[in-house]
Amino acid sequence: MFTCARTRHLPTNRTSNRPLGHANAVRMKIESSLPRPQLPEPPPHTGLQFAVATEEDFDEIMAMSQDIYGGLDYLPTRYQAWLQETNRTVILARKQGKVIALESVCVIDDGETVLVEGLRVAPQERGKGVAGVLLRFCAQLVKSKYPDVKVSRLTRDDQLGPKDFQKYRLITKQGILLVRFRAEDLKLRLAELGPDAGMSPTQMEAPMRLDPEEVHQLFLSSGLMRDVLPNNTIVQDWQPFKPLPSNMAILLKKDIDWMVDDPQRPTVVSLCTFPFHVPIGDDWYYLNIDVFGKDLSLVRQQFLTHLLRHTESLKGHIMCQVFLDPPLWEPLADFCRDTLRVELVKEYTEQCVVESDLV
Known part of the structure; x- marks a missing residue:
């Protein structure tokens, strides 16, 4: 970006x-x-x-x-x-x-x-x-x-045109969902919805937070994440990494919540930053959630779990940016607007990871 x-x-x-x-x-x-x-x-x-x-x-x-x-x-x-x-x-x-x-x-x-x-x-x-x-x-x-x-890699949030594809190779892309709400209002709404909001009757198990050792083992296990990570790429808060030991050492130094539906056979994995201030105002925070996987119910469940955890002690306004598989953008946007009653800041946009040879 x-x-x-x-x-x-x-x-x-x-x-x-x-x-x-x-x-x-x-x-x-x-x-x-x-x-x-x-x-x-x-x-x-x-x-x-x-x-x-x-x-x-x-x-x-x-x-x-x-x-x-x-x-x-x-x-x-x-x-x-x-x-x-x-x-x-x-x-x-x-x-x-x-x-x-x-x-x-x-x-x-x-x-x-x-x-x-x-x-x-x-x-x-x-x-x-x-x-x-x-x-x-x-x-x-x-x-x-x-x-x-060998290569230079960057992440963009604008539409790529023909000239861009002459310079770059597209590695992967995610849809960007940006919503805005007051922490106090969201907590009240989540309390009204109850603990099972967003889950289907067959998926009542709560998602699991991973400790560093579990993260390291899961993301470096051959084949386990092949069908979850887009083009075998971990995109964390706009930074794209291959699942390599040296990159995991970088990621595990950061304050990130790692979440998964099943550590043995994962279907959906999500990474959430801890909230940080942004310059809109003194009581404005930013929350970034990267979600990988194609199961809408599990994506929604992990999204809600991150919201509950990271808004619990906050007061004020929150800008929350969610990155997810493009086909899931519209149903999650509808859920945010109609069920959570939070404001969509903008319509569909894309996060594109591109690279070019360093010559």
């Missing part, structure tokens, strides 16, 4: 006992021992200078990317963590000393794939070719630092 307000009262992540949005509240000191990559020479005649981002650049980056993604920008809560990831480099483009663009490149898939994230260009510089120059510079940096990288 090409693909920010600070708060006074932060709810606690019960898994790690850290405040949600902690990176906003406390400026962590970046480890000085992390290696600083040697940057290639900047392209001539562009008037741009490139530098590795630091914690001191945070406020300037936020000012440059104000109002991005309709107020759902994830970068404020992840910026500090990004700077500490040894397999990631965040590059800034400056013009006359001012930050005008940002791009993050993260090496995954046992060093064979670079994941391109966070691209943003200052409003006054858009349409001038800045993004293309920055992307080419980052590709050159990756090739010099990680010679084994």
Whole structure:
């Protein structure tokens, strides 16, 4: 996804006992021992200078990317963590000393794939070719630092046209369902519906939350996830991973709820982020749920279970984005609107994972 307000009262992540949005509240000191990559020479005649981002650049980056993604920008809560990831480099483009663009490149898939994230260009510089120059510079940096990288992968939420398919291969796609509600209203509605809401009479077993060892075993078991994961790809909050031990190590460091209908023979699996603040307002949160599988009843059941768990201690507004198999979008949208009585923010859109050879 090409693909920010600070708060006074932060709810606690019960898994790690850290405040949600902690990176906003406390400026962590970046480890000085992390290696600083040697940057290639900047392209001539562009008037741009490139530098590795630091914690001191945070406020300037936020000012440059104000109002991005309709107020759902994830970068404020992840910026500090990004700077500490040894397999990631965040590059800034400056013009006359001012930050005008940002791009993050993260090496995954046992060093064979670079994941391109966070691209943003200052409003006054858009349409001038800045993004293309920055992307080419980052590709050159990756090739010099990680010679084994073969492909560049990114995730988009817009419609792909003929020109896109000349540049990219489509890996997989999911439908995006974006809904909005007040936590207090949803809790009342869920209480009215009762514990069996969304389940068919033959599927009354509650979904199972997985611990790290179970996650590792399930996703790395040959064949178990073949019919569940789209094109054998784990897409977690816009990040696509192959089910490899090195990628599971990355994912298991994150605050994610992993859920499955049956750990022995899974039909539906879902990954849910813990809520984090978004810059729409002080009492606005974002919740991201990635669901894999084609059984509507089981998808709906896990969706409700995540909602119950993650809205229990919240007060205020929640934007919840659900990614699911495209044919399930309409029936789940109807369920959200007619049964849960929550607001659909937009109609059907798609999340597309694409890649190209890094040459």
